[in-house]
Amino acid sequence: MKSGFVTIVGRPNVGKSTLLNTLIGQKIAIVSEKPQTTRTRIQGIHTCDQGQIIFIDTPGIHKPKHRLGEYMVEVSTRSMNEVDLIYYMTDVTRPFGGGEEFILNQLKDAGVPVFLLVNKIDLVTDKEVEEFIRPFTGNMNFSQVIPISASLATNVERLLENTFAVLPEGPLYYPEGDCTDQPVSFIAAELIREKALLLTRDEVPHSLAVEIEEFKQQGKDKVYLRAVIYTERDSQKGIIIGRNGQMLKTIGEQSRQDIENMLEAHVYLDLWVKVKKNWRDSENNLNQLGYRL
Helix, strand or coil: CEEEEEEEECCCCCCHHHHHHHHHCCCCCCCCCCCCCCCCCEEEEEEECCEEEEEEECCCCCCCCCHHHHHHHHHHHHHCCCCCEEEEEEECCCCCCHHHHHHHHHHCCCCCCEEEEEECHHHCCHHHHHHHHHHHHHHCCCCEEEECECCCCECHHHHHHHHHHHCCECCCCCCCCCCECCCHHHHHHHHHHHHHHHHCCCCCHHHCEEEEEEEEECCCCEEEEEEEEEECCHHHHHHHHCHHHHHHHHHHHHHHHHHHHHHCCEEEEEEEEEECCCHHHCHHHHHHCCCCC
């Protein structure tokens, strides 16, 4: 039996959360085309006859502009020191630059095997993939270089086989049926945030946070859920609510469907919008919203 921990690191918006969901076989991490969607570490658990892999999805490594950004980068860099294997995920459609050099310099001292994952190969030719890989392998020796498509699951089985090959023998850290260590309330909050990201304008998403204030089972197949969407400014609150409350209603309807699918229960979602001025730069607010190292 093999088991171990694998962290997925890389720049923002390269497909880390999509890969995690594909590896686990269900949605536990939200996905958005907007960068810096993932804000904290999310563990996904893959168990099979060979053993168990605990995958850690991390925020994209970027130059932080506020305390939340500093927290996100710290989560990612710390994760490299706590695992048996690192996936360094890249996007073949984005050229090599300073962000990659920064991450590579950190990976050189990792002390564990590093796989270079080249994502979105369905969008380019084989020759373009080869040219893309060259500056990465010129800067560092990787244990494996695996071109993938996270959204199409291309080469994912190969990735799993190669991962088990380098992991140590060990026990099952989690029960066989578990797919994540995150509580249901956390995933519900993330699903609400995902719909708000999808539906609102570009200036709003990074200022959004969602808190579950009450999560109550009401009978065998009914759940009451009260959630608050926080923004940093009154103008952003207005965008989230929308004309005659239509935007908030749509966010609620779409996120409720996903939460019901996850819980396999009928959900009454009581959704509110409040303003927390500059919450991304407040240590107390970050702690309240669950962003703790």
